[in-house]
Amino acid sequence: MALRTLVARKSLGNLGLGFRQLRGLQTYSLPDLPYDYGALEPAISGEIMQLHHQKHHQAYVTNYNKALEQLDAATAKGDSHTVAKLLSALKFNGGGHINHSIFWKNLAPVKEGGGEPPHGSLGWAIDNHFGSMEVLVQKMNTEGAALQGSGWVWLGVDKELKTLVVQTTENQDPLVSKGANLVPLLGIDVWEHAYYLQYKNVRPDYLKNIWKVINWKFAGEVYKKECP
C-alpha cells in the first residue's frame, strides 16, 4: 500500500523526484538543487546545505532504491514476510526522499524571491484562514519547536475541503500520512541535522530565520493547482 501511495505521488507533477526505469525496476536519484549551497546564507549555512543534500538526502535515495529492489525480489518470490518487513524501511527512506525533494523547492535565495510573501490566491487563503501571515508563521514555529525528536512541520491544503492546515509529522512520515487528502505546500525540516551546526540546540532561532528564504512562489503554484 505504501508503494501505491508513492507511485501516485509521482503524478503530482514536476516534484523532480528523479524517477527512471531500469530493467523494469523504478529507481530514484538525488535531484539537483536549483541554487548554490551557499545561496541561502545567512539563514541556512552552506555547510548545512551541502551535508543535508549530499549526505542525508542521498542516503535516503540510496536506501530507498535498495529497499525497492528488495521489495521487487520479495514480491516476485511471493515472500510476504519480507515484504511486510520492508514496509517501514520504504516509508522511512521513501518519505525522506519525498520530503526533502519538496523541501529544496520550498527554499529560494533572497535574490530569487526567497522570503517574499505569497501573492494571489494563497496569500488570500492564508489571511482568510489564519488571520494574517504572522499568525501562520507563529503557529508553524510553535509547533515546529514543540515537536519532540525528529520530524517536519507542514503547511498543507486539504484538496477535498479546500482548507489550509498546519500539521506536524514525525521522523520522515510524509504529510499524506496525516490525511489522504492533504497536499504539502510548505515543509520545514526540524530534524537536528537541518540546523544543528549553525543554530545548535536553539531550534526556535532556526525557525525564525528560515522564513527569510521560504519560496512562496512554489507553494502558491501548488495551491493554485489544487484549488483553482
Add this chain to the structure above:
Amino acid sequence: IMMETSWSCCTNLGPSGSSLLVTSDMSKLFQKPNFAQLCQQKKKELQGPRRSARIHAYYGLKSPPYKLDALEPYMSQRTLEMHWGKHHRSYVENLNKQLEKNDMLYGYTMDELIKVTYNNGNPLPEFNNAAQVWNHDFFWESMQPGGGNMPIFGLLQQIEKDFGSFTNFREKFIEASLTLFGSGWVWLVLRRNEKRLAILKTSNAINPLISADIPIISLDMWEHAYYLDYKNDKGKYANVFMDHLVSWNAATVRMARAQAFVNLGEPKIPVA
C-alpha cells in the same frame, strides 16, 4: 551506581534563618558547584514571599563522572558542553518548571515519575523531560575516559552466552544504532522475563524502565549527540563508542545489581 538523581528541597518558609540553614548545610554536603548554584538560586527566589509555605520538588542537573574534556578526542568537549550544558540542562529546567505547576507529581522518585508520566503509552507532557533527564544521566555514566575494550568475568560470560560471542554482540549493537529511524537510544538490557541480555532500540525519550527491563548500557542516537563531532557518520560514532567510550565497569556494576532482581541461574562452581 544508583540512579537516584532526585532530592526534594522542602522548604517551609518560616523565619529566614531556617531557609538559610538548609541552603548552607546542603552546600557543604554536596561539593558539586552546580548544585550549590541551584540552591543559591532557589534561596534568592524563596526570599520573596516569606509568609506563604510553598513546597517545591526539584531535580538537579547531575554532572558526568568526568570532566567535560575527558572524553576527547572521541567525544569533544564542545559536544559535552552543548549536550550536557544545554540539552540536558534544559530538560532538567523544563521538568522543574512543569513540576512546579503540577502538585500531583510531587514526591515521586525519578524512576517512578517516568513510569507514572508514561501513562501506559499515552504520555503526559512531563514524560519527555523526566525520561530525558534520566536517559542522559544514565548515558554519561555509561561512558568513561579510557573506555571501550571488553567486559570481563561474569558480564562477558553472559554476553557470550546470549549473543554467541562479544564480536557478534558488538556487531548487533552497531547495526541497531544504524537502523534506528529518527531520534532515539540503543540499549543493552537484561530482560527480566526472558532472563537474558538483549539489544533494544527506543524512540525519542522512551527507555527500558517502561518495559521493566534493566538497562546495562546506552548509546544516545539523537543527532545532537554526534553531529558536531561526526556530522552524519553514525557508523563512525557508534564504532568509536564501542572502541573507546563505553564503560564496562559501569556495566558490570549495573549487571551485578540487576542480578539481585533476575535469577540467571546458579554459577558453575567446580567440585574439588
